Amino acid sequence: MTRTQDGAARTAVEVRMQGLSRHYGPVVALDRLDLTLQPGELVVLLGPSGCGKTTTLRLLAGLEDADTGQIFVGGRDITRVSANKRDMGMVFQAYSLFPHMTVRQNVAFGLRLRRVSSAQRDKRAMEMLELVDLPTQADRYPHQLSGGQQQRVALARALAIEPQVLLLDEPLSALDAKVRAQLRDQIRRIQLEVGITTLFVTHDQEEALAIADRVGVMREGHIEQLASPTEVYSRPATSFVAQFVGLTNRLAGEVRAGQLTVRGCTLPLVEETPDGQVVALVRPEAVTLASHDAPESGPLVGTVIAVTFLGATSRVTVDLGDATILAQLTTADATALPAGSRVALTIRPDPVLVAAGSELAVPVADEET
Amino acid sequence: MAALTSVGEAPIAAPAGRPRGMQASRRRRLNIFRYVCFTIFGLFFLLPLLAMARFSLEGPTKLGTWSVDAWRQIASYQNTGIPPLLSAIEITLELAVITCAVMLVLLVPTMVWVRLRVQWLARTIEFLCLLPLTIPAIVLVVGLGEIYNRIQRISLSALMLFWVYVILALPYAYRALSAGLTAIDVTTLSEAARSLGASWFTVIVRVIAPNMRAAILNALILTAGVVLGEFTIAYLLLYTNLQVELYSISRNTPNAGVLFSTSLAALLLTFALLLILSYAGRPRRGRG
Numbered sequence: 001m002t003r004t005q006d007g008a009a010r011t012a013v014e015v016r017m018q019g020l021s022r023h024y025g026p027v028v029a030l031d032r033l034d035l036t037l038q039p040g041e042l043v044v045l046l047g048p049s050g051c052g053k054t055t056t057l058r059l060l061a062g063l064e065d066a067d068t069g070q071i072f073v074g075g076r077d078i079t080r081v082s083a084n085k086r087d088m089g090m091v092f093q094a095y096s097l098f099p100h101m102t103v104r105q106n107v108a109f110g111l112r113l114r115r116v117s118s119a120q121r122d123k124r125a126m127e128m129l130e131l132v133d134l135p136t137q138a139d140r141y142p143h144q145l146s147g148g149q150q151q152r153v154a155l156a157r158a159l160a161i162e163p164q165v166l167l168l169d170e171p172l173s174a175l176d177a178k179v180r181a182q183l184r185d186q187i188r189r190i191q192l193e194v195g196i197t198t199l200f201v202t203h204d205q206e207e208a209l210a211i212a213d214r215v216g217v218m219r220e221g222h223i224e225q226l227a228s229p230t231e232v233y234s235r236p237a238t239s240f241v242a243q244f245v246g247l248t249n250r251l252a253g254e255v256r257a258g259q260l261t262v263r264g265c266t267l268p269l270v271e272e273t274p275d276g277q278v279v280a281l282v283r284p285e286a287v288t289l290a291s292h293d294a295p296e297s298g299p300l301v302g303t304v305i306a307v308t309f310l311g312a313t314s315r316v317t318v319d320l321g322d323a324t325i326l327a328q329l330t331t332a333d334a335t336a337l338p339a340g341s342r343v344a345l346t347i348r349p350d351p352v353l354v355a356a357g358s359e360l361a362v363p364v365a366d367e368e369t
Numbered sequence: 370m371a372a373l374t375s376v377g378e379a380p381i382a383a384p385a386g387r388p389r390g391m392q393a394s395r396r397r398r399l400n401i402f403r404y405v406c407f408t409i410f411g412l413f414f415l416l417p418l419l420a421m422a423r424f425s426l427e428g429p430t431k432l433g434t435w436s437v438d439a440w441r442q443i444a445s446y447q448n449t450g451i452p453p454l455l456s457a458i459e460i461t462l463e464l465a466v467i468t469c470a471v472m473l474v475l476l477v478p479t480m481v482w483v484r485l486r487v488q489w490l491a492r493t494i495e496f497l498c499l500l501p502l503t504i505p506a507i508v509l510v511v512g513l514g515e516i517y518n519r520i521q522r523i524s525l526s527a528l529m530l531f532w533v534y535v536i537l538a539l540p541y542a543y544r545a546l547s548a549g550l551t552a553i554d555v556t557t558l559s560e561a562a563r564s565l566g567a568s569w570f571t572v573i574v575r576v577i578a579p580n581m582r583a584a585i586l587n588a589l590i591l592t593a594g595v596v597l598g599e600f601t602i603a604y605l606l607l608y609t610n611l612q613v614e615l616y617s618i619s620r621n622t623p624n625a626g627v628l629f630s631t632s633l634a635a636l637l638l639t640f641a642l643l644l645i646l647s648y649a650g651r652p653r654r655g656r657g
Binding site: 098100154 | 554557558561564565566567568571576579
């Protein structure tokens, strides 16, 4: 529930996209996409370049027309409504503030178009600037602000018109890492405070997992999995999701009588899987290493070839002779295993997802798709 | 230690100082080159003007004397009624305003639309806009003769010249506006404005146009320049504008100096108007 400028409560709306398709010549950008955003929910569309996430957002904003399909906002069909009548606030990847207007004028622009009185416009603009912690910059011009500040003003401008839906098209991609993390948290705080239904598009998985209520991982115009960040990471629905979200070791294994054997190690399976040769998808954090001084070798004995320092943790690359495996250890543990040292691996017996070739051995039902 | 330090410092200072010295001498040479070029081109443009000014001030009877008779005769040409020169100036200024307005209304929305929606048409539009540059005025007149025959049945006013002047000024205005559009992110700005509820008209008037103010001003100056200096088409289509009137004055007075005074007057008037236009369009100092 959000509050309008006259103090009245405004209920967050549901956004429903049904069978949306979009082609650019022979290229299929969106392929009969179904997606529903619950009222007040923040859904992040995540995927590689060209997967159709920005197209989805632009179709919802009305900046492009769908070839087929329908869009409903709060139960109303807006598929043929023009962009300026859709009542949606949007923040763009590129800096989109109007260069000839001050910050205050930028924020008040949408209100001016709605013929809000000058005094109310000013009041609302200042409220929005306070929301994004920029009240002191009201009389500055966009070129006098940093990239992060410009995106915060763009967010204030998008929210000032009290839109039904907030659309964020990679708003943090042009910013440096530290500002990006700060602004990401700020966007989430404001979204929760305002309670607005939000669609956020990004190719940065860390960003997606950090702020989303649900993450939709997209590939070639459709959603592979739509679930909570925890579920997407720990129970990826497809091998593509497993490999796109976080790092994954792909190890050859065999399923026999419901048991998975990987390099002599028996592991439980996520789902029932028919017997046969499979590829096991093992997260680096499920692999632990210990020093191995004995001369004998085994399927889980190898040599450290690289240690990548990541701060509190380090990523260790181990050569097993016929394969390479990644392990994520605390930096303290990793320091004891310099490059060249012999190590013995243990794979934690977490339920493992398996794939046969590029397809899953057992399909996992997609939520909402 | 001190000795070691001083010995160590000497060779370091030399290479550091050398590029600076080289830069300074290079800058000096560049400046000299600039001043020489500026002087040569300045003289190239100024000398004919000065010569024209001198001839326009030549005494009517004896060579080498000074007189303002030729200038007086411009104003006193045809003693009765409104001096034709004033009426020609008025018509030309009106033509400049109408042509500029039509040009902007025609070109700015078209170019924005092409950039946003039909990018594939950009080359064709550019070709069409630049085409008048390649067509001699006389060919244009032959082509437009039929059309102007019909126009003259409706109105004989010289203001009707604006149709052809819009075509003549298209290449210059197009280039100026195109440079302005390239300098801004038209797509993002217009999409941002649309998402905030702006109609296409609002997008162009309140968002795009203010951000290409310099380009619009350049287009206006160039268009006005074309209109203020145009003679051939107006003369051949039998209309009277400023240039035609000045030509007529110089032809119909016995004083040869009038030819020069009228030409110089036309040039000075054009310069003055363009200067006013460029100063009037200068951006005011912004807040903050």
